Amino acid sequence: MRIGELSRRTGVSVPTIKYYVREGLMPPGELTSPNQASYGEAHERRLRLIRALLDVGGMKVADIADVLAAIDDRERPLHKVLGAAADLLGGANTEQDDPEEVAARAAVTDLISRRGWQTYESSPAAADLSRALAAMARLGHGAFVEVLDDYADAAEEVARADLAYVDRQVAVEDMVEGVVIGTVLGEAVFSSLRRMAHVDASAKLYGTDGPRERKAK
Amino acid sequence: MRIGELSRRTGVSVPTIKYYVREGLMPPGELTSPNQASYGEAHERRLRLIRALLDVGGMKVADIADVLAAIDDRERPLHKVLGAAADLLGGANTEQDDPEEVAARAAVTDLISRRGWQTYESSPAAADLSRALAAMARLGHGAFVEVLDDYADAAEEVARADLAYVDRQVAVEDMVEGVVIGTVLGEAVFSSLRRMAHVDASAKLYGTDGPRERKAK
DNA sequence: GGATAGCGGATAGTGCTGCTATCCATTCAG
DNA sequence: CTGAATGGATAGCAGCACTATCCGCTATCC
Numbered sequence: 001m002r003i004g005e006l007s008r009r010t011g012v013s014v015p016t017i018k019y020y021v022r023e024g025l026m027p028p029g030e031l032t033s034p035n036q037a038s039y040g041e042a043h044e045r046r047l048r049l050i051r052a053l054l055d056v057g058g059m060k061v062a063d064i065a066d067v068l069a070a071i072d073d074r075e076r077p078l079h080k081v082l083g084a085a086a087d088l089l090g091g092a093n094t095e096q097d098d099p100e101e102v103a104a105r106a107a108v109t110d111l112i113s114r115r116g117w118q119t120y121e122s123s124p125a126a127a128d129l130s131r132a133l134a135a136m137a138r139l140g141h142g143a144f145v146e147v148l149d150d151y152a153d154a155a156e157e158v159a160r161a162d163l164a165y166v167d168r169q170v171a172v173e174d175m176v177e178g179v180v181i182g183t184v185l186g187e188a189v190f191s192s193l194r195r196m197a198h199v200d201a202s203a204k205l206y207g208t209d210g211p212r213e214r215k216a217k
Numbered sequence: 218m219r220i221g222e223l224s225r226r227t228g229v230s231v232p233t234i235k236y237y238v239r240e241g242l243m244p245p246g247e248l249t250s251p252n253q254a255s256y257g258e259a260h261e262r263r264l265r266l267i268r269a270l271l272d273v274g275g276m277k278v279a280d281i282a283d284v285l286a287a288i289d290d291r292e293r294p295l296h297k298v299l300g301a302a303a304d305l306l307g308g309a310n311t312e313q314d315d316p317e318e319v320a321a322r323a324a325v326t327d328l329i330s331r332r333g334w335q336t337y338e339s340s341p342a343a344a345d346l347s348r349a350l351a352a353m354a355r356l357g358h359g360a361f362v363e364v365l366d367d368y369a370d371a372a373e374e375v376a377r378a379d380l381a382y383v384d385r386q387v388a389v390e391d392m393v394e395g396v397v398i399g400t401v402l403g404e405a406v407f408s409s410l411r412r413m414a415h416v417d418a419s420a421k422l423y424g425t426d427g428p429r430e431r432k433a434k
Numbered sequence: 435g436g437a438t439a440g441c442g443g444a445t446a447g448t449g450c451t452g453c454t455a456t457c458c459a460t461t462c463a464g
Numbered sequence: 465c466t467g468a469a470t471g472g473a474t475a476g477c478a479g480c481a482c483t484a485t486c487c488g489c490t491a492t493c494c
Binding site: 045048049051052055056058079082083086089090091094112115117118119123125126128129131132133135136138139141143144146147148150151152153154155156157158159160161162163164165167169178181182183185186187188189190191192193194195196197198199200201202203204205 | 262296306311346352363365371372373379395403410417419421
């Protein structure tokens with residue numbers, strides 16, 4: 001398959017494919033002559049993965065390059081690949097030392113030990129959580145920590161479902177890629193579901209028109 | 218309070234505050250003389266909200282402007298504000314009609330009716346979900362729909378926790394803003410928790426070093 | 435065998451986003 | 465009275481994900 005057909009089959013323009021190759025997101029085609037290369041199914045699959053991580057997962061090209069490099073590195077142990085993926089999903093780490101930030105970090109440490117989670121307070125996910133909680137506290141929603149355990153219950157439920165899926169579904173050689181897909185796209189899936197459930201719960205609590213309109217008109 | 222103090226107290230630079238005002242994210246200060254304005258606590262609070270939605274929620278400035286306009290419009294009923302917020306959180310709607318996309322939409326319709334959710338197939342959240350499921354299917358993970366119900370259980374749990382929190386915590390006049398904060402920042406919170414739970418579940422299943430290393434060394 | 439479409443490779447440019455820099459005339463604080 | 469700060473406006477910048485253009489070559493079709 002040449003680049004034109006690869007482009008047609010994936011809906012990604014030829015210059016964009018070239019760009020991805022340049023950026024190290026996928027290997028170049030195999031040269032059959034000085035200016036002719038052939039691409040295989042692996043390229044097609046990789047391209048779809050890139051588009052999924054970009055469009056659905058909202059990742060940046062540079063971060064995708066890191067994750068894919070980790071996936072391609074067959075020496076790297078699974079948990080390191082996952083660590084690389086998980087670490088790149090979060091926001092930038094703008095370290096602050098507000099009182100809110102400190103309190104949030106303490107709450108996160110508490111949560112981790114209360115849950116008996118094998119995570120570290122210093123992990124990017126924990127840092128993101130602290131930042132989010134600190135932001136809520138600054139907005140007068142410090143009490144949100146009280147529902148953290150409900151959130152954590154749900155998070156554990158999702159994590160169990162993910163692991164079970166990966167465990168039974170994916171062949172071993174694809175496991176790394178499968179887990180990355182599950183981690184990144186699963187987030188998009190859950191996020192949509194949460195918004196849908198939110199609308200539903202709100203409708204059931206307040207009626208379709210919402211509380212503001214109950215005495216209106 | 219003048220703009221300099223507002224800047225110092227929030228850590229947002231003066232030109233950036235001016236920029237937010239220009240973009241309609243917050244009202245200008247009250248002019249006390251032709252080139253002197255005073256800002257109040259409402260401005261400070263608004264600025265913190267903007268930074269939270271930007272930095273933690275990952276929203277775009279233009280979308281934040283829309284949401285804040287909805288919040289400020291006291292005529293608008295709660296559910297419309299929430300709709301505006303929820304709709305702006307998703308990705309762009311790149312309509313396609315792959316077989317995968319069609320199948321994914323069918324799966325979503327199924328899910329909604331199975332759950333009895335008061336949502337519509339055409340809502341942005343449902344569209345996002347379809348896109349995510351279609352992307353998974355294209356990557357050979359069509360079987361992911363089998364865990365959708367586990368995800369939905371968790372999503373309902375989170376939505377219930379959110380609603381309960383808002384219901385007991387927030388004064389009525391702040392309810393709209395509170396729900397937006399909960400929706401947007403709650404997503405960041407859950408995302409962090411999911412990644413942490415993921416690491417924990419993985420560690421417990423495979424041991425700290427992951428499966429790849431069990432026979433290494 | 436000659437036109438033409440496509441190719442690999444490289445460089446420069448584009449549109450969008452979230453600011454940042456600079457300038458100006460005015461005004462407030464010490 | 466002087467120097468810092470202010471409101472208002474315009475222009476510029478850095479990062480990102482492409483996109484356009486050009487080059488010399490080659491596979492392909494008639």
